[in-house]
Amino acid sequence: MRIEFTKMHGLGNDFVVLDARLRPLPAMDAAFAAAVADRHTGIGCDQLILLEPSDAADFRMRIFNADGSEVEACGNATRAVGLLHGRAARIETLGGLLTSTPSETGISVEMGKPRFDWNAIPLGYAMDTHAMPVAWEELVNPIAVNVGNPHVIFFVSDPYAIDMARIGPMIETDQIFPERVNVNVAAITARDAMILRVWERGAGLTRACGTGACASAIGAMKRGLVDRRVTVSLPGGPLVIEWREDDEIVMSGPATEAFRGSFDPADFGIIA
Template sequence: MRIPFIKMHGLGNDFVVLDARAKSLPEVTSQAARAIADRQTGIGCDQLIILENSDAADLRMRIYNSDGGEVEACGNASRAVAVLHGEPAKVETAGGIIALEPIEGGASVDMGRPRFEWDAIPLAYAMDTSAMPVGWGSLEQPIAVNVGNPHVIFFVEDLDGIELDTLGPEIENDPLFPERVNVNVAQVLADDHLRLRVWERGAGLTRACGTGACATAVAAIGKGLVNSKVRVTLPGGDLTVEWRAGQTIVMSGPAVESFRGSFEWDDFA
């Protein structure tokens, strides 16, 4: 069975998009997702995105990380879907319904309201998520936020001095996080500017993470470290995040189509 695909990226965080709205796909297994995402023997991507019909929204977006695991949310992929869809839309995800709108050069996404309760992150046991009494090496007292998927955020003085490739997987897989966790390390550059690096759950170090930018901005705004709106600089480029307590998070930034192609499903099933 020959399957068309669209390769897209947001700030270098790249996706293979399969549109199953008009014609359904075979079952997408973890093995198939890993094989498609493999950069040596597959098409290559950070996330595999499946678009489906939805009874609850204009369409449904399913997200598989490069390790084959299905996850709840992806901010950069949401912008890519907005660009692909071409008009404002409500999109059903495993993390809830989000609102997308194409803008000049990319898209704006209403990511919904952040969650701070320990069991909404989720954590293995109750604790203060605004200053968690835990640490790993030089990273201590993170803030935990769920923005459709779970994040911990560490604010540091020297972002380049953090060995995130070593600490990231240790924190991601700590038993404290029963569903694992995305690890964000940020530096405040100004009252409207953050610099961020992310170890993404199931994908590793990434050039950009939209939900990570949202979670980090929310944490920084909540602590009074920055104002809203804030520019978040990642290795792949900049995103803009706006949020006020009790309101939804709005993230804006670029997303582009790279190329289109097709493949034989049985080659990766």
């Protein structure tokens, strides 16, 4: 069978979207996702997104990183599927229910409420998540927050001076993070602006990470470094993050459809 797909991206964080809401697709597993995501022998993407029917929302979104691992949330992907859906939607994810709404800046997404408890991140043992008493070389005392998936944020003077390709996987796979972790390095440039780079769990160094922007903005707000609405500049472009008084995180930014096509799973060595 041939499977139709839509290639999309949010600020360069790219996705292959498969829509199984009306037409069932082969069972998804890590090998299938990794084969499609491979940039040399597959279609190529940071994440494979599978849309399915949902009893709890307008539809369900499953997210598979390029290494095939299934993860709880992805802010850029939520904006992308919100664009694909074409109207406001409630979206079921492993990280909880999200809401996407078309806006003047593209798509706005209600990302839920942040969690700071050590066992909600989760960490391997109890500690202060506001200033974790840990360090990896020059990166010290991060703040940890779960915004649907786990993040640690380090505040530095220059995110581009950090060798993220080397130190990112070291932190991601440290035994202190039993479910691995997304690694963020951020610099504050004004009360309403910051710069961010992200090593994404299971995907690597990325041009943009929506949950990373949310987590880093919330971390900066929690430490009193920025106001409750901030523009986060990533290598792929800016996202606007607001932490509302009701504790809800709202992310706003663009999403783009690149092209559509179809593939036979056998072309990628997949037995469907």
